[in-house]
Amino acid sequence: MEKHDIVLYILLAIIATNLIRVVPIALIKGEIKNTFLKSFLYYVPYVTLAVMTFPDMIQATMTPLSGIVALGVGIIAAWYGMGLFPVAIICCVIAYLFNG
Amino acid sequence: MKNSLRHDILSGIRDGIPIAMGYFAVAFSLGIIAKKAGLTALIGFISSFFTRASAGEYGVYTLVAVNATYVELIAMCLVVNLRYMLMSAALSQKLSPTLSWFHRIMMACCITDEIFGISINHKGYTPPAYTYSAALISGIFWASGCAAGIIAGGMLPTSIVSALSVALYGMFLAIIMPMARNDRDVLYAIIASFVMSGVFAITPVLSDINSGTRTIILTIVISAVAAWLKPLPLNNDGKA
Numbered sequence: 001m002e003k004h005d006i007v008l009y010i011l012l013a014i015i016a017t018n019l020i021r022v023v024p025i026a027l028i029k030g031e032i033k034n035t036f037l038k039s040f041l042y043y044v045p046y047v048t049l050a051v052m053t054f055p056d057m058i059q060a061t062m063t064p065l066s067g068i069v070a071l072g073v074g075i076i077a078a079w080y081g082m083g084l085f086p087v088a089i090i091c092c093v094i095a096y097l098f099n100g
Numbered sequence: 101m102k103n104s105l106r107h108d109i110l111s112g113i114r115d116g117i118p119i120a121m122g123y124f125a126v127a128f129s130l131g132i133i134a135k136k137a138g139l140t141a142l143i144g145f146i147s148s149f150f151t152r153a154s155a156g157e158y159g160v161y162t163l164v165a166v167n168a169t170y171v172e173l174i175a176m177c178l179v180v181n182l183r184y185m186l187m188s189a190a191l192s193q194k195l196s197p198t199l200s201w202f203h204r205i206m207m208a209c210c211i212t213d214e215i216f217g218i219s220i221n222h223k224g225y226t227p228p229a230y231t232y233s234a235a236l237i238s239g240i241f242w243a244s245g246c247a248a249g250i251i252a253g254g255m256l257p258t259s260i261v262s263a264l265s266v267a268l269y270g271m272f273l274a275i276i277m278p279m280a281r282n283d284r285d286v287l288y289a290i291i292a293s294f295v296m297s298g299v300f301a302i303t304p305v306l307s308d309i310n311s312g313t314r315t316i317i318l319t320i321v322i323s324a325v326a327a328w329l330k331p332l333p334l335n336n337d338g339k340a
Contacts, residue, residue, distance in 0.1 A: 004167055010143055012170055013160045014150040016177035017184075018209050024188040025195075025208040039327035045183035046279060046286050047326070048319040049155055049272040050293035052180075055301045056311060057269040062262045074270045078277035084214070085122035091270030092129075096263035 066098035112233030120241035129267040131249015137165040141247040149243035156181045163312040187216040196225040203228045210235035285330040
């Protein structure tokens with residue numbers, strides 16, 4: 001397979017990522033009325049982050065066990081409303097402690 | 101007039117600094133992934149500074165690592181960053197009607213989960229200078245963190261690198277779980293996502309699909325099914 005150009009990859013990523021930010025402000029006048037579309041857009045952020053978290057998280061650590069424990073503790077900490085960075089740090093510490 | 105501009109810039113920096121600190125740490129772990137995809141520190145810095153998309157960048161680097169097609173990469177950016185579209189729509193309601201197109205577009209480009217959060221919390225119309233200064237300082241730390249991860253990730257022992265690599269996932273959990281607690285339907289959608297993603301990863305044939313493409317397919321399918329089974333109530337504003 002042909003090797004793709006990394007600079008072009010990044011350039012496309014920059015354009016696409018910012019385009020999606022700009023389009024609504026440029027196009028949407030007033031509120032989206034279509035219930036299906038509105039509901040679909042509502043679920044997307046949570047589903048996409050969940051799909052990216054599992055099983056990748058337990059494959060990222062040295063042993064599946066440390067990933068599973070970090071995932072479990074992370075879910076609980078996040079459930080009880082600890083912020084983005086406390087949860088991130090807790091997961092790292094747990095993964096490190098269970099790595100050995 | 102001058103005083104209020106100065107005030108907006110200073111309060112943007114004040115609110116941006118704690119975000120910047122956290123960004124540096126998380127971007128460092130992103131840098132470790134970017135390095136695996138073959139990014140240099142300079143490209144990582146530029147890429148991170150101009151996208152500022154944690155999950156989006158993660159998705160991009162996993163695709164770059166497997167030499168995916170450009171179309172897959174664009175699809176990934178559009179799907180994974182779809183939440184920015186919602187935030188942009190919500191932010192449009194917080195801008196002064198007299199604000200120029202230039203500022204509208206620039207403010208939209210500043211959106212990240214956190215910058216959106218503080219911008220939407222600003223009393224009254226959000227002044228562009230506030231959002232710009234917070235986005236600038238946090239963006240510099242985000243990009244530096246990524247570059248540092250690319251440079252130093254290779255120097256740290258494996259046990260520390262693998263522990264740091266879960267930071268990003270921890271951040272994802274912190275975004276989704278509070279909402280799952282508030283909305284039972286979101287919780288079911290997240291459980292379905294974990295299960296389906298796990299099944300895809302271990303089932304023969306399906307497991308040949310790279311994790312980036314898996315993310316695109318599962319996000320569209322599960323969100324569409326959830327929207328069909330559990331549509332939002334008619335007068336619900338949804339969560340921006």
